[in-house]
Amino acid sequence: MGDRIFLSSPHMSEEGYEQKYVQEAFDTNWIAPLGTNVNEFENELAAKVGSKSAAALSSGTAAIHLALKAASVEEGDVVFCPTLTFSATANPIIYQGATPVFIDSNYETWNMCPVALEEAFQKYPQVKAVIVVHLYGLSADMDSIMDLCKEYNVTIIEDAAESLGGYYKGQHTGTFGDYGIFSFNGNKIITTSGGGMLVSHNEEMIEKARFWATQSRDQARHYQHSELGFNYRMSNVVAGIGRGQLKVLGERVEKKKNIYEFYNRELGKLEGIEFMPINEWDKPNYWLSSLTLKGEVRPIDVMKALEEENIESRPIWKPMHLQPFFQKYDFIGTGISEKLFENGVCLPSDTKMTEEDLQRIVNVIKGLWIK
Structure with missing residues (x-):
């Protein structure tokens, strides 16, 4: 029996870019959350994919969760979700107390079927948001899907966890909808060991997502919280790995x-x-x-x-x-x-x-x- 061959395992750069940024975090003692690596990873990732802003988070799942919160998805709302996906796409719908409705694939893309999506809109016209997945790095039929979402005036969230570096008609996947999410889990095309990114052209909502992700801590001398918060921020060390990985x-x-x-x-x-x-x-x-x-x-x-x-x-x-x-x-x-x-x-x-x-x-x- 030969050496183990993995499905898709972490692959650090031969140039050692990741170690350089991680070492900087140690040298400056910015080990705790936030710091230069977090800020720059957000800026560099946003620039790479052509988005106006980004929030570095603890996972892609956290990014989907905050995207749903940003879309004002609440208890009792309906959210459309592809059925052919990993559970991390659907779980945050439940976190928000909403109801998922699962949409079939088509053979042409393996992704969300626009025909099934249109049928779902007719059955659930009150739907609050649509999550689109780009499965295995293959882009969904975004033109057809976006036309339907615009017709029904619903928020589009792109789960591009598997498609970073991929394009639909010359534009990066994850940048068509109101919100896009990327994952840096250990098996993804680049990794931070664990982590994710929420991107959007809506800079105000990304700033709000950063606030929620940092326990919704208000600006005050004492610890004060006017909203429900989450411990979702990416650490400065992890972000250093991401900065190095982005280069390759x-x-x-x-x-x-x-x-x-x-x-x-x-x-x-x-x-x-x-x-x-x-x-x-x-x-x-x-x-x-x-x-x-x-x-x-x-x-x-x-x-x-x-x-x-x-x-x-x-x-x-x-x-x-x-x-x-x-x-x-x-x-x-x-x-x-x-x-x-x-x-x-x-x-x-x-x-x-x-x-x-x-x-x-x-x-x-x-x-x-x-x-």
Whole structure:
């Protein structure tokens, strides 16, 4: 058995950018929350994606939560959410006491289906906000989705946790809606070990989000709190890692693309394999190279064969409306998300992989067809 190959693990820069900024935090004793790294990480990330402002937070989940709060989502409100996503997209809806309604995917994008979304608007015209996800780095059909959201005058929150560095029609994902969120969890394209960012062109609301994220501490000599607060701010040390990682984002996207193209070239002609859709208007970050299988070889066969060789892989996300906690909530669609889950596999997409590693992976997979 060879060395472990991970699905997507942290990859620090070879140049040591991260250590430089972290060392500065130690040298200046700005270890506690806030400091130069936090301020500059916000500025640099906002500039990178073309947003007016950003708030560095403890996680992408925290960013979604504060975006919903900024959108005035309250108890009893309805929020539309893609069903094909990680639970972190949906959980903050519950934090606010709101009701999620789950929207199906389409095969063209694997993301929120505009047809299902329109049906949901007709059923729930009182909806307060729509969360859009750019799954696996693939952008959703933002023009169609935004047209519908504008027609019904609802807030758009883009969950771009998986798509930092990706573009829709030449514009960074995460910057189309009223609010965008990014994640720097350990498996993301760049990482701070754990953390997230809320971005928006509404600078006043980002300032408000920073206030909420710092326990809503009022300007006073004593500790005074006029609003409910949260302990959501990113630390200055963690932000230093993020600043260094941001410098190599372009390199990581290029490597992810090369991984996808290698798989497509080596496996794309095998019977029953279909890779995730890349549309002409989409320039993804290829976070996880994913495919679906239609035929005798099933996803579990691929995952078990890789596992036996010490290689990590994962199923496509299990839809939220099938999850025990969320299955009581409404679902709008035809079940395409379920088919993607049943037939989908995420292949190893670690940017530290060598060509030998990639060849080892495809050899294992090809062996399932030779049998």
